[in-house]
Amino acid sequence: MRSYRIAVVPGDGIGREVTPAALEVLEAAGTRYGFGLEPTEYPWGCDYFVEHGRMMAPDGLERLRDGDAILLGAVGRPDVPDHISLWGLLIPIRRTFRQYVNLRPVKLWPGIESPLRDATPETVDMVIVRENVEGEYSEIGGRMHQNTDDELAIQEAVFTRRGTDRVIAYACELAARRSGRICSATKSNGIIHTMPFWDERFAHATSNHPELQAEQVLIDALAAAVVLQPGRFDVIVASNLFGDILSDLAAAVAGSIGIAPSGNLNPERDGPSMFEPVHGSAPDITGQGIANPIGMILSAALLLRHGLGREAEATAVESAVDNALDKGIRSRDLGGTATTAEVTKAVLEEL
Numbered sequence: 001m002r003s004y005r006i007a008v009v010p011g012d013g014i015g016r017e018v019t020p021a022a023l024e025v026l027e028a029a030g031t032r033y034g035f036g037l038e039p040t041e042y043p044w045g046c047d048y049f050v051e052h053g054r055m056m057a058p059d060g061l062e063r064l065r066d067g068d069a070i071l072l073g074a075v076g077r078p079d080v081p082d083h084i085s086l087w088g089l090l091i092p093i094r095r096t097f098r099q100y101v102n103l104r105p106v107k108l109w110p111g112i113e114s115p116l117r118d119a120t121p122e123t124v125d126m127v128i129v130r131e132n133v134e135g136e137y138s139e140i141g142g143r144m145h146q147n148t149d150d151e152l153a154i155q156e157a158v159f160t161r162r163g164t165d166r167v168i169a170y171a172c173e174l175a176a177r178r179s180g181r182i183c184s185a186t187k188s189n190g191i192i193h194t195m196p197f198w199d200e201r202f203a204h205a206t207s208n209h210p211e212l213q214a215e216q217v218l219i220d221a222l223a224a225a226v227v228l229q230p231g232r233f234d235v236i237v238a239s240n241l242f243g244d245i246l247s248d249l250a251a252a253v254a255g256s257i258g259i260a261p262s263g264n265l266n267p268e269r270d271g272p273s274m275f276e277p278v279h280g281s282a283p284d285i286t287g288q289g290i291a292n293p294i295g296m297i298l299s300a301a302l303l304l305r306h307g308l309g310r311e312a313e314a315t316a317v318e319s320a321v322d323n324a325l326d327k328g329i330r331s332r333d334l335g336g337t338a339t340t341a342e343v344t345k346a347v348l349e350e351l
Contacts, residue, residue, distance in 0.1 A: 004308055007067040007272070010088075011045040013281025014291035015073025021293035021344040022071060022300040024321075028351050029304065029313045040067070046077035046085050046281075055088030061096050069307030070274035071300065076281035095133050097271035099264035100163065101170050102130035103302065104247040110326040112255040112334060117226065124232035124254050127178070129171040130243025132264055135161045135194075137240045143154035159194045159239070163200065168205040170267055171237035175212055178234055182206070184216040185238035185246060198239060219246070226250055251278055258292035258333040261299035263306050275303040289339045292331035294321055296302065297347055320350035 006026075010019040023038065023039060030037055042063070044056040055075075057063070064070055073083045094097070108114055108124035116124075140156035168184075175182035184202040188195035199216060206214040217225065219242050225232060226246065230253055238246055251260035260278035277295030285291060298321060305314035324346040330336020331343050338346070 001034055001036055004068040005037055005066070006037055006038045006039045006303075007064050007070045008041045009044050009070065010073040011075045011281065012047055012077050013283050013286040014030050014279075015045070015075070015281055017238060017286070017289065017291045017340050018277065018293040018296035019071065019073040021340060022296040024344060025297050025317060025347060025351065026300050026304070028348055029317055032351065033310070033313050035308075035310070035313075037227070044089060045075050046080040046091045049080055049084065049088065050077070055085060056092075061092060064093065064097070064272060067272045069112070069303050070261075070272050070277040071303060072274055073296065074277065074279065074281040076283070078283055081121065091137070093274055094264050097273070098225075098266050099271075099273055100131065100167055101265040101267060102132040102243060104128040104243075104250075105261065105263055105298075105302075106131065106247070106250040106254050108254045109259065110322060111328065111330075111338070112259070112325060114253060114255050116230065116253060119230060119253065126230070126233045127174060127235050127236045128243055128247040128250060128251065129167060129174065129235060130247060131163065131167040131238070131240050133240075134158050135240030159197055164198060164201045165205065166267075168202055168237055171235055172205050172209045173211060175235040176209060180211060181234040182215075183222070183233055183236045184214070185219045185222050185236060185242045186216050187219045187242070189218060194239075201285075202237070210324060216231045222246065227253060246343040248278065254265060256292065256333045257295070257307055258331065259294040259298065261295055261302050263299070263302040265306050273303075273307045275299040275307060280341070289341065290332050291340050292333050293340050293344050294325075294347075296329070297321060297344070317347075320347045323350040 011015040049055050105127045108121045136157045138156055138158040141154045143153045145151045186195050186199055188199050251257045257279050262278050264274040266273050277299050280294055301314045301317040304310045329338050329343055329346040331338050
């Protein structure tokens with residue numbers, strides 16, 4: 001029986017509550033389909049930072065290197081600045097293991113009410129492919145003359161041909177397997193260098209896929225269109241910043257950020273990929289047992305599909321979530337009363 005080494009970083013807040021739920025589902029899938037898990041838990045995150053002055057152990061990246069996949073709960077704490085938590089844990093992992101695709105499926109699940117009155121599961125089903133290691137989130141820049149009237153801050157965006165081409169190529173291949181529709185998020189009317197470059201590389205990539213229906217839309221108009229015409233979109237490819245913002249907006253269109261999964265993918269699989277829910281650590285509900293575990297469970301499904309290459313098992317987990325929601329299980333963020341444990345039990349029963 002094949003066994004997989006999974007690095008587990010529950011993180012902070014509700015991450016510690018939804019991560020065990022996802023592990024239960026993964027273990028149940030392994031029992032049903034005949035594979036094993038070897039989870040190794042690491043106590044890294046903001047709580048670790050408060051105690052040790054760093055977000056992860058000094059050799060943390062080396063510990064993660066030999067695993068088959070990484071499962072991350074959530075990171076964040078009110079007394080730790082977000083730039084410390086992000087740059088001390090998530091971004092080093094993404095960049096060290098070349099997780100250059102951030103994959104964020106957005107789907108309206110059965111029985112979930114979207115804030116859009118006419119939205120249906122047929123009209124809200126898209127995937128946002130976000131460039132994940134460069135773009136606007138570079139480390140190049142700085143501040144000068146701090147605490148004076150002449151203070152300034154400079155942040156450089158970095159778009160390389162290699163980095164841009166590989167994420168757009170991934171999106172094109174994904175679109176070809178889905179509906180054949182792909183949209184590029186741009187802002188080339190206002191950002192004079194990087195966005196025209198992005199548009200050129202998108203045009204180059206889609207010229208190699210004449211079967212695709214390709215369009216590019218300015219990000220402000222695109223944000224409006226995702227709300228007004230969600231059925232227009234299937235695969236959206238975007239830079240690091242645009243993809244980050246757009247995917248949270250789309251998750252809200254699908255009813256709740258609490259059900260949104262994501263994967264930080266190394267498509268070549270020469271390093272582990274990392275899977276995490278889109279939601280944060282939610283300190284306002286931590287410890288109450290009411291966090292929605294579906295985003296984490298669906299992230300575990302992405303782990304099965306993209307991290308371990310187990311398509312049938314991933315589909316089975318997604319079907320179990322579909323059936324549980326169709327039968328009416330609802331956590332509080334979805335207007336129900338079910339606890340974290342009750343939602344998890346419902347999914348396990350369907351699986």
